[in-house]
Amino acid sequence: MQLSKKEVLEQANKACKNTLMETLQIEMIDFGDDFLIARMPVNSRVHQPDGVLHGGATVALAESVGSFASHLFIDTDKFFVRGIEISANHLKSIKAGYVFAKATFLHKGRTTQLLDIRVTDEADNLISICKLSTISLPKK
Numbered sequence: 001m002q003l004s005k006k007e008v009l010e011q012a013n014k015a016c017k018n019t020l021m022e023t024l025q026i027e028m029i030d031f032g033d034d035f036l037i038a039r040m041p042v043n044s045r046v047h048q049p050d051g052v053l054h055g056g057a058t059v060a061l062a063e064s065v066g067s068f069a070s071h072l073f074i075d076t077d078k079f080f081v082r083g084i085e086i087s088a089n090h091l092k093s094i095k096a097g098y099v100f101a102k103a104t105f106l107h108k109g110r111t112t113q114l115l116d117i118r119v120t121d122e123a124d125n126l127i128s129i130c131k132l133s134t135i136s137l138p139k140k
Helices: 005-015 055-072
Strands: 025-030 036-044 079-090 098-110 112-121 128-138
Touching: 005 025, 005 055, 025 055, 036 055, 055 079, 055 098, 055 112, 055 128, 098 128
Parallel strands: none
Antiparallel strands: 025 036, 036 098, 079 128, 098 112, 112 128
């Protein structure tokens, strides 16, 4: 039985309970054949001292959505996913609202995956560009 999009997103968000994703209020909101989108509120919880979005919170959002995207597209009965490298270029600051991270596959291999993650604000301004490499490892 194949799950509906709503059921997949509900399960993904349920898996975030009691994790960093819940702390940062990251929510998976949409996915397709080769992408996953998450959003995170920008407020004092994710600010750096001068009141703008902390780059570390942005990278946590990017790694979360990228790793989840890899997780969605593998056989989770046989494999688990781990991030192995992430890079980020922060291009614009934001003080309030939401940021959206869209993870898109550049490479979807059996063992390694490479994702491009674009973080934008509500007006679709580019905030950060991230690149994430993940690895699928066999469960023992």
